[in-house]
Amino acid sequence: MVKIGITEKKDENFSEWYTQTVLKAELIDYSQVKGFIILREYGFSIWENIQSILDKKFKKDGTKNAYFPLLIPESLLNRESEHFKGFTPEVFWVTKTGDNDIENKLAIRPTSETIAYESYAKWIKSWRDLPLKLNFWNSVLRAEIKDTKPFIRTSEFLWQEGHTAHETKEEAEKQVNVMLKLYKDFVNEYLALPILTGKKSDKEKFVGADYTLTLEGIMPDGKALQMGTSHQLGQNFSKPFEISFLGKDEKQHFVWQTSWGVSWRLMGALIMIHGDDKGLILPPKIAPIQVVIIPIYYDEGKKNEIIKVIEKIKEQLDEKGVRSYVDSSEQHTPGWKFNQWEMKGVPIRVEIGPKDLDNDSLVVVKRNSRDKKNIAISDNPADSIIKELEVIQEELFESAKMKHSEMIFKSDEYNELCNRLTNDRGFIKSAWCGSRECEDKIKDETGADVRLIEDEAISSSCIVCGNDATNSVYFAKSY
Amino acid sequence: MVKIGITEKKDENFSEWYTQTVLKAELIDYSQVKGFIILREYGFSIWENIQSILDKKFKKDGTKNAYFPLLIPESLLNRESEHFKGFTPEVFWVTKTGDNDIENKLAIRPTSETIAYESYAKWIKSWRDLPLKLNFWNSVLRAEIKDTKPFIRTSEFLWQEGHTAHETKEEAEKQVNVMLKLYKDFVNEYLALPILTGKKSDKEKFVGADYTLTLEGIMPDGKALQMGTSHQLGQNFSKPFEISFLGKDEKQHFVWQTSWGVSWRLMGALIMIHGDDKGLILPPKIAPIQVVIIPIYYDEGKKNEIIKVIEKIKEQLDEKGVRSYVDSSEQHTPGWKFNQWEMKGVPIRVEIGPKDLDNDSLVVVKRNSRDKKNIAISDNPADSIIKELEVIQEELFESAKMKHSEMIFKSDEYNELCNRLTNDRGFIKSAWCGSRECEDKIKDETGADVRLIEDEAISSSCIVCGNDATNSVYFAKSY
Known part of the structure; x- marks a missing residue:
């Protein structure tokens, strides 16, 4: 019989534990093409939560979304020479359509600076057009020759890339810092992950940037994971791309630019840091399912009564915006379900059996500590559950901070x-x-x-x- | 001086009118690569509205989102031979990464049936795993050799593709019809567009489908625009891809499948049908900006009072969830702004000048009919504006239906x-x-x-x- 749960211990074989967790919790699957992964529905809904929170924050900062083409002419990629040198070894090249060779080969975007800035040069005429702040949610491709690892190192990844243009160096500088802080706050508050922030060395900065600010997470094996970057591009792109504007002083100036991004690597960090031997542990604020409710009955005795109570609780949770799921499938035992939902990292499990019903009681089990608690069915259980979710979010951050500081x-x-x-x-x-x-x-x-x-x-x-x-x-x- | 507005009449030179409208209203721009367009922020926010409404409807029908890789091995694309023959002339092929040739060339997805169904075969084991209903919001590439046209015919387009697997032919059949109806209701109710629905001929159906249901719009030049399709795939893919399951009868069966999609073509139809010589006319339900408020003052006299009134109205509109924008920029005249926002298709313009203030009155101008109406500032103007938005949505649909029936x-x-x-x-x-x-x-x-x-x-x-x-x-x- 295939063992369903995770068979490796996180402390003993971290790498294998990670791979098993992302596969068995059904976050991803492998594709036929090496280095490419499929983001399955459970994994995608975590990504959707991350997207929707960040998207609101970006818009509040005045950034709007747009879409730029997937394919970039080589000549355009070539225009900023450092940038080109940095990316070309990893580029996937399109050389044919149907049976016909293409005259000038096209790059699948490894990042969109060049194709976007070609347009920025057309759109920006005067200081009144500034700042221009756009963001693209898309996927980019960079051929990975090293060992690939889901979410951490893949040849295609989902991300967002923001690209702004400003009148002055100071404004660009401010934007670079605003984005770093926005990312940091998000990672702390929603993913419950501590990070270090600072500047990259010249060797490690983004190719084409004046400097790069970075968010670095410390994984349980002590390795660093770069979880996001915010680049001051200075005028390194605006000069070769001729992005200039008529200033308030009636003279022509080149714009000052920034770019910044986070990718599904955030999910990799989340899994690595919070997970345990049983599988995922998801922070309530980004968990697709925050509460799973499992009815327990071995005969028809109290089945209907139990179902009625569960429906009422589910309704209360829905009303308060808690994402809950009732697992009333008949083909599995409650024990099997407990393991399954633990592996999937659902923050809270609620159990209700015939005895609980007699005692006006629900069992609430926390995924992170596996603590059990009884709460009264008649005493507004939704509110107690919401409080527990808040506590879990807090506990996960505290425990991650502890591990983090022990690694420094x-x-x-x-x-x-x-x-x-x-x-x-x-x-x-x-x-x-x-x-x-x-x-x-x-x-x-x-x-x-x-x-x-x-x-x-x-x-x-x-x-x-x-x-x-x-x-x-x-x-x-x-x- | 460059003429800013649309210089062609819709009735006289429809094609040129369309091109000018999508460019000058800043929905799109051209890319350096022929057949590829950039979806600018104003265009993208229409697409975001379409996405968010459809996404909710899909989820309500039990479909979840996922992401499949961009690149598909030729061998996989090849597995259903009709499908392969249909798509290969249009495929963009990746043959190199960096300086190295790839052993087996990779297709940029023209659609994801093949890569998705390879995984479906792994994931589906028993009738308990069915139905499996997934949707992908992505972009696909199909090399266009004919003349390209923004939103209507481009080599890359944004779309969604849904892919479901079912136990029985009847269930798949039902899904095909549910999706057709979902699309039809959306197009009627939100885009205010009438359409015809029915079955495609065998010649025109999707390559690999048993049959294809279609939504056909009639454009002002009398040409048909296919605005969405829902395919009964039968077992045409499940057999070559070996997607089988253990049925309730304890026997192995092949699944029955459907796929369905709509693309940014919907935006093309919207522009073509509702627009007029002044530019876009957007139905309120999907307009990024539903109400634009323009203060009118030629001196400082009542400026502050006008601004105060506008702020209050804007606040009321915000509270009621109306998407509004105040254009208080100083470099343009009110007249220039009127033209600009008309070109961008904003359903309602509100004007307030010193005389209006004295009369406790706002001027409300409808984009579709250009009717003007005075409403009292003191008498809850937000409610009146919301009512007008509903009327506009209705009027647009009625007028589109009239034009539609005149073309049959x-x-x-x-x-x-x-x-x-x-x-x-x-x-x-x-x-x-x-x-x-x-x-x-x-x-x-x-x-x-x-x-x-x-x-x-x-x-x-x-x-x-x-x-x-x-x-x-x-x-x-x-x-």
Whole structure:
């Protein structure tokens, strides 16, 4: 018999645990083409929740949605040369339609800067057209040669990419920071995930950006996961794409630009950090089903009464906007259902059996702690359940913060840094002089990158070369 | 000076009028690659409204969303041979990633039947897994060799494709009809567009379907526009893809399938039918902006008072869920703004000037009829405006129905049919024997197709060959 639940322990074989969880909880399935995955309905509804919350936040910030074509002419991709060099090794090229060769091959978008900015140059004429703030929810393709991993590293991924143009450098700068904060608040509040934020090193920044701000999560294996980025593009694209405007001073200026994005990687982080040996644990605020109600009866005795009570509770939950589901299927035992819904990470399970009915009582089981609690059927159970959902959201964030801080170490001794990065797990905070040489040396010796640079200047010496350090940085290996 | 408004008359040069309207109302722009368009923010927000209404309707019918990969292996596309033959001439092929050739070329999805059904075969085991009803909002690519036209004929288009699997032929049949009705109700109620519905001829049906039900709109030039389809796929895919299940009878059966879709063509129909020489006319139920409020002042005199009144009205409209926008920009005259918002098709314009203020009066102008009406500022203007929006929605549908019925003719005489189809515009209803020969003969002589077959059997003789006819059909030229 096929074992239905997760057969690997998260602590023992994290990678296999992850793969089993995303497959068995029916979030995804593999496609025939290597590196491509199918987002199944349960996974998609988590993505829909993420989308709908972020979309409202973007619109509140004055960004509007649009759609740009999938295919980009090579000449356009080529126009900003650093950007082109960065992306071309990963590009999927279209060279034929039907049986005919195409004269100039077309790239499937790896990101839309170039095709969007070609249009921005047409649309922007005067300072009155600024800021222009657009966002695209789409999928992009980047051929992955390394091992792929669902949500984390796939050749196609769902994401959003925002692209703004501004009159001044300062306004673009402000937008870059507004988006970083918007992402951070979302990740903390809805996904219940702590993150570190800061600047990328020049080596790690987006190709074509002046600088990149990043959100970095720490996964249970101690590796970094880049969960979102916000780029100051400066005038690096506006000059080659000739996006200029007539300023208030009656002179022509090039616009200042930003781009920013998050992808379904957010779902990967969510699964990795909150999940346990039983499977997913979803934060209530983004769970497709927040409460699953399971009737328990072994004969027809109290069946109708139980069903009536459940219908009433379901109705109360519906009214208050709680997403609930009644699993009254007959082909499985209650025990089987408990396991199934635990694997799918539903925050709260409600059980009602004949004895509970006699005691005016429901059993409420929390997915995260597996605590059980009895609440009175007659005493407005929907309100108690809503309170429990809030508590769970809070508890998940607290527990994630605990794990997060246990993964961060400080070091001011080079050998200790290398040892930690080689043998242990986590983020190491150290002082760095800012040179590519020292960054590369650590990469060569340990495989770790500079994940982010903290904003504050420090007076200390570089952990690698001993020269004056400019900033504190976090080193870690990454996905 | 560039003329800002639409310079062509809808009646005189319909095609040029259409192109100017979609460009100048800023719904779309052209991309560098022929046949590809950019859906700009104003156009996208119409699409978002269409999406959000349909999405709710799909979910109510038990369909869930998912995402399938963009790229399909040739071998998979090949598995249902008719389907493959139908689509391969239009397929965009990916043959390289970076500098490397791909061993087996990959198709950019022209539609997702094949890639989805490969997975359905894995997921469906028992009758308990049925029905499986999934929908994908995505874009598909089909190389257009004919002249392209925004929304109507483009090499990439936004759409939704639903794919369901059922236990029995009857259930699939029911689903095909449920979807046709869902689309029809949506098009009538929200887009205020009348349509004809019926079955496609075998020649015109979806490649791989048993039969196709269609929604056909009649455009102002008398041409047919296929606005949506719902296909009974029978077991044509389930057999080659081996999608089988253990039935209640403990035997293995192949599933019965349907697929159905609508695209941004709906927007094309909307623009063509409702628009006038001034530009777009949007039905209130899907207009991104339902009410535009324009303050009128030529000096500072009553400016503050006017602004205060407008803010209050805007607040009332917000509260009641009316999508409104205040155009208080200073660089344009009120007259310029009137033209601009008329071109963009906003259903209601509200004007307030100093004299109106003195008279406790607002001017409300309807975009469709251009009727003006005064309503009292003090007398709950939001309610009156909401009533006007409902009236406009109704008027647009009535006027579209009138134009629609004027385009339908009956004929039982072959020469008359050919004359009408060659020289006049519109749909001709006639009796047909069902033979491909007669269908082809009309196509050859007039360029018209069988657009749809009515369900009812008739006793009459075929307009082409004079043999016994089976059904009434509509002939028309098409986009």
